[in-house]
Amino acid sequence: MTTTIRLQGEVFNVSAEAALLTRGRTDIGAVVTFTGICRADEAGEPIAAVTLEHYPGMAEAEIARHVEAAHARWPLLGVTVIHRYGRLAPGEPIVLVATASSHREAAFAAAEYLMDYLKTRAPFWKQVEKAAGKIWVDAKSADDAAAERWSAPAPSHGAVE
Amino acid sequence: MKVRYFAWVRERVGKAEEEIDPPAAVATVGELVGWLARKGEGYAYAFENPKVIRAAIDKSHVRADARIAGAAEIAFFPPMTGG
Numbered sequence: 001m002t003t004t005i006r007l008q009g010e011v012f013n014v015s016a017e018a019a020l021l022t023r024g025r026t027d028i029g030a031v032v033t034f035t036g037i038c039r040a041d042e043a044g045e046p047i048a049a050v051t052l053e054h055y056p057g058m059a060e061a062e063i064a065r066h067v068e069a070a071h072a073r074w075p076l077l078g079v080t081v082i083h084r085y086g087r088l089a090p091g092e093p094i095v096l097v098a099t100a101s102s103h104r105e106a107a108f109a110a111a112e113y114l115m116d117y118l119k120t121r122a123p124f125w126k127q128v129e130k131a132a133g134k135i136w137v138d139a140k141s142a143d144d145a146a147a148e149r150w151s152a153p154a155p156s157h158g159a160v161e
Numbered sequence: 162m163k164v165r166y167f168a169w170v171r172e173r174v175g176k177a178e179e180e181i182d183p184p185a186a187v188a189t190v191g192e193l194v195g196w197l198a199r200k201g202e203g204y205a206y207a208f209e210n211p212k213v214i215r216a217a218i219d220k221s222h223v224r225a226d227a228r229i230a231g232a233a234e235i236a237f238f239p240p241m242t243g244g
Contacts, residue, residue, distance in 0.1 A: 001219065036244055053168055055236060058220035059243075061162065095244050115244060121222065123236075124243025125168035136169045139240030 001071050002078040002100075005063050012096055015097040020080040021100045027159040028077050032111040034097045040090035042137060048129040050137075052085045052094065055123035059083065070099075073113070074081045074106035081114065083124065116147040124138060162229070163183070164197075167238035170214065173207035183229075190216045191225035193235065207237075215240060 002021065006012075014035055022028050038050050067079050078100035088094060098112045101107040120123075126137040186195045189200040191211065198208035208214060216223050218238045229235060 052244070055165070055167055055217070055220070057239070058217055058236070061220050078231075117244035119242060122243045123167065123217070123238060123241055125239060126242045127168070136239065137242045139242050143244075 001076050003064075003067055003071075004080040004082075005060055005067065006082045007059055008082065009086055010084075011093060012082045012084070014093070014096060014098075016079065017080050017082065017096060017148045018098050019062070021080060021098055025077070027102060028100045029102045030107040031098060032104070032107040034051055034095075034111050035093050035143050036095040036115070038066070038088045038092050038094055042128045042130070042135075045130050047090065049087050049089050050094075050129075051087045051127045051134075052083075053125045053127065053150070054083070054085045058123050062122050063118065066114055066121065069117075070110045070113055074110045075102050076106060078109055079114070081118070083122070084119070113150050116143070116150060119143040122146040163231050163234045165234060165236040167236065170207045170237050171238055173203050175203045188228055188230070190218070190223055190227045190229060190235070191224065193229055194225070194237070197237075213239060 014033055018031050018033050021031055040046060063081050065079065070076060076099055079094065080098040082096040084094055095118065097111050099107045099110040121142050127134050128137055162181060163178060164181050166174045171177050183193060183196050187193050194208050194211050194214055197204050215238050218227060218232045219234055
């Protein structure tokens with residue numbers, strides 16, 4: 001499996017990253033890309049920007065652990081995870097998860113699994129700039145619940161066209 | 162050992178990292194949180210609600226009952242909000 005994990009301040013190019021996953025290969029039948037984008041509101045209030053703090057070293061290691069877990073669970077042929085840090089304006093991309101597999105089922109499921117774990121386990125913290133000042137975003141119980149559902153026994157590898 | 166703080170834990174403590182030398186009686190992550198909370202006003206504020214504090218030893222998540230012996234780096238931070 002081809003794995004790319006990058007943390008960066010700069011913007012990324014979704015279509016270029018997806019193309020890299022399949023370049024020179026004919027065994028990949030499905031690529032799923034998820035892009036998380038900075039919204040202009042948080043908890044119902046407008047924001048000017050979001051600043052992402054991270055724990056260098058641990059963030060890469062934690063993402064790599066979950067990519068390995070996803071690979072053990074689904075027949076993946078490639079995974080790319082890019083997470084940005086620093087100050088981002090509304091409309092800018094924050095995170096990319098791209099998964100490649102022979103069939104769509106594994107690619108869809110693994111992308112969702114990786115995003116759910118990135119939200120709750122990767123050491124990143126968002127601070128938003130509101131009219132009243134800078135505020136750390138609270139963790140959401142819905143995100144914990146989303147990650148928790150993958151704790152059930154893994155499904156068997158299916159081959160769905 | 163080295164301790165690192167992130168996000169609002171860092172802001173409340175007032176520093177990103179420091180070297181500490183807790184007494185031998187401080188054996189677990191949870192006990193270290195209690196010990197740090199007594200180091201000063203900022204620490205007390207950062208660790209006022211130990212239940213919400215997350216920890217990592219040498220860049221892996223750990224629970225409050227994890228033992229700190231042999232750890233090179235312990236990090237404390239709020240629940241994560243990336244993605």
